[in-house]
Amino acid sequence: MNDDRPRDxxxxxxTSTDPVISFDGVSGGYNGVEVISDVSxxxxxxxxxxxxxxxxVGKSTLLKxxxxxxxxxAGEVAIGDRPVPVFDRDExxxxxxxxPQHEPTNFPRTVFQTVLMGRKPHFGTRPSxxxxxxxxxxxHRLSLDEFAMRDVNALSGGQRQKVILARALAQEPRAxxxxxxxxxxxxxxxxxxxxLLQREAPNGLAxxxxxxxxxLAFRYxxxxxxxxEDGVRTQGPPEAISAAAISEVYGIDVSIHDVDGETLIVPxxxxxxxxx
Amino acid sequence: MPxxxxxxxxxDPSATDWxxxxxxxxxxxGGSDLRASNVRLLHQYHRRYRKKFGVIVAIAALLVAVWGxxxxxxxIDVPVSEIVSVLGGTDTGTGYQVVWNIRLPRIVAxxxxxxxxxxxxxxxxxxxxxxLASPYTLGISQGAAFGAAFSIVVLGTGTxxxxxxxxxxxxxxxxxxxxxxxxLTSTTAIYLVAKYKRATPETLILTGIAxxxxxxxxxxxxxxxxxxxxxxxxxxxxxxxxxxxxxxFNALLxxxxxxxxxxxxxxxxxxxxxxxxxxxxxSLGVPVERTRLFGMVFxxxxxAVVVALFGIIGFVGLVVPHIxxxxxxxxxxxxxxxxxxxxxxxxxxxxxVARTVISPIVLPVGIVTxxxxxxxxxxxxxxxxxxx
Numbered sequence: 230m231n232d233d234r235p236r237d238x239x240x241x242x243x244t245s246t247d248p249v250i251s252f253d254g255v256s257g258g259y260n261g262v263e264v265i266s267d268v269s270x271x272x273x274x275x276x277x278x279x280x281x282x283x284x285x286v287g288k289s290t291l292l293k294x295x296x297x298x299x300x301x302x303a304g305e306v307a308i309g310d311r312p313v314p315v316f317d318r319d320e321x322x323x324x325x326x327x328x329p330q331h332e333p334t335n336f337p338r339t340v341f342q343t344v345l346m347g348r349k350p351h352f353g354t355r356p357s358x359x360x361x362x363x364x365x366x367x368x369h370r371l372s373l374d375e376f377a378m379r380d381v382n383a384l385s386g387g388q389r390q391k392v393i394l395a396r397a398l399a400q401e402p403r404a405x406x407x408x409x410x411x412x413x414x415x416x417x418x419x420x421x422x423x424x425l426l427q428r429e430a431p432n433g434l435a436x437x438x439x440x441x442x443x444x445l446a447f448r449y450x451x452x453x454x455x456x457x458e459d460g461v462r463t464q465g466p467p468e469a470i471s472a473a474a475i476s477e478v479y480g481i482d483v484s485i486h487d488v489d490g491e492t493l494i495v496p497x498x499x500x501x502x503x504x505x
Numbered sequence: 506m507p508x509x510x511x512x513x514x515x516x517d518p519s520a521t522d523w524x525x526x527x528x529x530x531x532x533x534x535g536g537s538d539l540r541a542s543n544v545r546l547l548h549q550y551h552r553r554y555r556k557k558f559g560v561i562v563a564i565a566a567l568l569v570a571v572w573g574x575x576x577x578x579x580x581i582d583v584p585v586s587e588i589v590s591v592l593g594g595t596d597t598g599t600g601y602q603v604v605w606n607i608r609l610p611r612i613v614a615x616x617x618x619x620x621x622x623x624x625x626x627x628x629x630x631x632x633x634x635x636x637l638a639s640p641y642t643l644g645i646s647q648g649a650a651f652g653a654a655f656s657i658v659v660l661g662t663g664t665x666x667x668x669x670x671x672x673x674x675x676x677x678x679x680x681x682x683x684x685x686x687x688x689l690t691s692t693t694a695i696y697l698v699a700k701y702k703r704a705t706p707e708t709l710i711l712t713g714i715a716x717x718x719x720x721x722x723x724x725x726x727x728x729x730x731x732x733x734x735x736x737x738x739x740x741x742x743x744x745x746x747x748x749x750x751x752x753x754f755n756a757l758l759x760x761x762x763x764x765x766x767x768x769x770x771x772x773x774x775x776x777x778x779x780x781x782x783x784x785x786x787x788s789l790g791v792p793v794e795r796t797r798l799f800g801m802v803f804x805x806x807x808x809a810v811v812v813a814l815f816g817i818i819g820f821v822g823l824v825v826p827h828i829x830x831x832x833x834x835x836x837x838x839x840x841x842x843x844x845x846x847x848x849x850x851x852x853x854x855x856x857x858v859a860r861t862v863i864s865p866i867v868l869p870v871g872i873v874t875x876x877x878x879x880x881x882x883x884x885x886x887x888x889x890x891x892x893x
């Protein structure tokens with residue numbers, strides 16, 4: 230770790246609860262080639278943690294380690310008090326939900342059935358009445374009920390993403406890991422999906438998501454983890470992340486503005502003046 | 506459609522404990538709103554299920570009808586009353602010969618072979634997420650045919666019967682095992698290409714074409730070295746024909762189809778989840794590689810048995826799952842058993858056409874399925890784009 234660097238923020242960690250997701254010195258990569266090294270971070274129940282950093286810095290790699298899609302090259306990810314590899318497949322799927330960056334579109338499939346997939350780790354061979362109830366309750370809660378019997382592939386990107394989110398929630402997980410859940414969405418659906426996460430978190434979910442839009446990430450995260458080339462550059466609540474740290478990590482000068490209580494992060498060489 | 510009555514809405518969904526967690530109530534009585542929505546959704550869900558089940562029943566009824574027509578039709582006229590007495594076991598004359606020894610075995614074989622190929626195709630399409638996949642288009646049938654031809658020419662498991670150019674496989678088990686070995690080599694190649702090349706549907710099909718060409722060349726080489734009787738048998742059998750069947754073959758075929766269909770139906774939800782992509786499937790607890798590999802191996806197995814007994818019958822495995830999807834949607838738990846029934850119906854219909862279209866000449870069913878299947882295959886390539 231870079232102890233010589235000034236810490237932008239002290240890690241404020243509620244001592245009363247243990248973290249749901251904890252990374253301990255995790256290095257990740259593919260085929261033995263390290264992409265990201267020595268990351269330690271915790272996500273607590275009810276917390277939304279935003280993972281930020283430039284393209285290729287290893288955000289997806291880290292998230293995959295959290296859901297058992299990738300084994301860390303070093304270090305350990307634990308869910309609750311147990312390391313990820315100790316979980317049996319279904320048990321892990323009942324504990325952590327995952328929303329991948331891209332999902333292939335495929336054979337026609339109803340929204341209802343897509344969300345019912347999230348119950349697979351619970352039911353195994355075939356769904357029960359309770360599984361179907363969980364799904365229909367969720368569809369109602371996410372205002373998807375009128376689409377329930379439509380083909381997922383025929384929905385707009387925003388609705389589709391909500392369906393995928395509903396599927397992850399149907400797993401009834403303790404933690405939710407999302408890889409750029411809003412990258413393909415317009416601003417309205419982006420906000421819709423993110424505020425949905427914000428509403429779900431208080432139910433006791435620990436949410437870890439990777440994002441590119443800094444302003445939205447700051448608005449919708451309780452804590453920010455900023456990744457640079459050497460691993461975690463800084464982490465803490467949004468207000469403790471400095472413009473200098475962001476500029477350094479992304480290689481472009483930015484400034485942070487406070488407009489009516491909203492934090493805006495803009496590139497400084499941009500002609501736009503956010504205070505207008 | 507009329508919404509659920511208030512009487513229905515009183516039924517308490519068992520998931521209320523879940524709904525208690527809802528932090529914000531969108532309306533003043535969010536609870537009953539939710540309950541009504543639940544009842545409505547589940548009602549819709551069950552109604553769709555019943556409809557799908559109804560479609561399967563309709564296909565099965567069609568199968569029975571075609572079956573009846575097929576039993577009663579042929580170059581030799583057997584009156585319906587005689588057929589009934591044959592089936593009742595009270596007639597042992599000419600009618601018995603025609604119906605019990607010629608028509609029925611062939612019908613039972615056609616239904617079994619169609620069911621087996623269709624279910625193999627449905628599962629291959631699902632596990633590979635590839636609408637163009639089928640035993641035939643992936644070169645699995647051709648691999649099996651090479652294996653079977655190898656056992657006939659080299660291991661001597663087949664000969665022709667005295668009466669005509671109809672192949673008699675002396676040892677259906679050894680032939681099947683040999684065909685399965687051939688099928689597995691194709692399957693392995695397809696599996697590896699899918700795994701390491703992250704292949705598009707088109708790439709996999711092109712790989713299948715290459716494999717098919719390779720195995721067809723292999724089979725042709727065997728023909729070159731075959732004796733005259735073996736050659737006659739091989740050539741005829743290459744058309745794909747169910748006429749040379751016996752009750753022993755049919756028992757083996759139906760057993761394999763039944764076992765494989767039950768296995769596939771039990772794994773149906775894993776295949777469904779696989780459709781959402783490998784990463785998602787893994788995050789939902791499905792062992793992706795194992796599920797895909799086992800699905801492909803079982804599909805190859807049933808294909809190999811069909812090919813070993815009857816030769817290559819193309820396009821059934823490709824076309825039937827698409828027809829079923831059009832009728833009842835892509836849900837694997839329904840798609841898989843429905844494909845078996847529809848596959849049996851389609852191949853029996855094709856075989857009935859083959860027997861009667863230029864009667865008294867009886868065509869091999871493989872010719873009919875190819876003539877019907879090729880246009881549909883082209884249609885899928887040219888128009889199906891929007892749907893995968």
